[in-house]
Each structure stands twice: as structure tokens, then as C-alpha cells.
Amino acid sequence: MQSRNAFYIDGQWRTPSGGARIEVVSPHSEQCIGTVPEGTPEDIDAAVDAARGFPTGLAEPDVLVPRFVELYRQGRFPVDRLVERFPLARIEDAIRAAERGEASSPS
16 A cells, blocks of 8 residues: 655645545555545645646647647657656656656656
């Protein structure tokens, strides 16, 4: 069983404000596979504040997305080589890759 004891907020692991925990249940076996801290309003506020400060890029997705599609079809935007997916079992690898700037977020 895995347990997390902190939240990853604004690029760093933070100790939760409260002590309550939530069980994580497998949709496959319906058994408890771990626990995570239960977020408090303070934890949520910190996460939302961090997200508000995150740069979102171009404000015109209706221009950017079609351009990416066009470049992909021309073979000039190799998205399959730019994206790496991590299975849940490798979540720690995904987090380390994000911390090194090799990935934007775990998936």
C-alpha cells in the first residue's frame, strides 16, 4: 500500500494543514491501495493561488491549435516524440521528470 504525506503545490512538496486522510480505492479490486492527506480550505487556496500564477501560453487557442495540426500533418511538429506518458506505477519518475523540466506534468 502506498501513502502520500504531502501535496505537490507550486513546484514543491508541502505538508498538509490538517491531519485527516482519505483512502484511495482501486476501481479494479475495490480494495484500499493507499492513503492521501485530505485537503483543507487552506491547502486548496494554496493550490489555486499557485495555479493562477502558472503561465497558460497563447491566449488564442483557435489560432494556435489549427497551426499545430497543420505543422503535424506536414511532419514538422513531431508531437509523438515530444510527449512521454508515465503509468501510475512510475508516478515518482514522472514527478522527477517534471522537476527537471523534462515533462510539464505527470499523467
